[in-house]
Amino acid sequence: MVDREQINQRAEALLTQYGSSILRLAYSYLHNMDDAEEILQDTLIQYLKTAPVLEQEAHEKAWLFRVAGNLSKNRIAYNKVRSTDELKESLAAEQREDLSFVWEAVKDLPVKYREVIHLFYYEGLSTAEIAAILEQKESTVRSHLMRGREKLRSILKEGYDL
CATH class of the missing domain: 1.10.1740 (Rna Polymerase Sigma Factor; Chain: A)
Structure with a gap:
């Protein structure tokens, strides 16, 4: 004990x-x-x-x-x-030279994409570690990462002309 x-x-x-x-x-x-x-x-x-x-x-x-x-x-x-x-807290991307506006755009993603993107890019975890944490298959995590990136790319193109 x-x-x-x-x-x-x-x-x-x-x-x-x-x-x-x-x-x-x-x-x-x-x-x-x-x-x-x-x-x-x-x-x-x-x-x-x-x-x-x-x-x-x-x-x-x-x-x-x-x-x-x-x-x-x-x-x-x-x-x-x-x-x-x-x-x-709104960020004006034009006034910032860092990538904070990207993390603001991540907030607009659905939770299932936002959580894997956060854990992968911000926390530096592997897809296997993320799968264990979220109790999902690793292939599901990779799929969510791919789809999350696509949605993020779309959000950034619309909102920031990138």
Whole structure:
């Protein structure tokens, strides 16, 4: 039996190691930093409650990402039921020389494409790792990546004349 102090110390280490990645993942779903921060907290609370025994560090990361993704999807459904309008931070692509406008365009993609694009490009995960996190076949992940890129290309051509 693992004692509570060890679990708390491991959760603190996970927060330090993966906190910003979980926050970015949640934000990619929710487009609201307050909600994303709550998802980060809720993910760590789930870790503290369940205290999963995971064999490898990669399994811990996958577990955390899966929990954060599921909590984010639940929050999206909750927000739809509550009919809340979130404030959107709009970017003027003409005034920016970086690629932030691309990530803004990613927000317009359906969730199934947005999540794989975020995990692949922003988090640097392989399609096999993404498939494990999302509990999908690797071929499905590759298909979503391809279709997501096509839709993103279309959005960028329409909105930014690229």
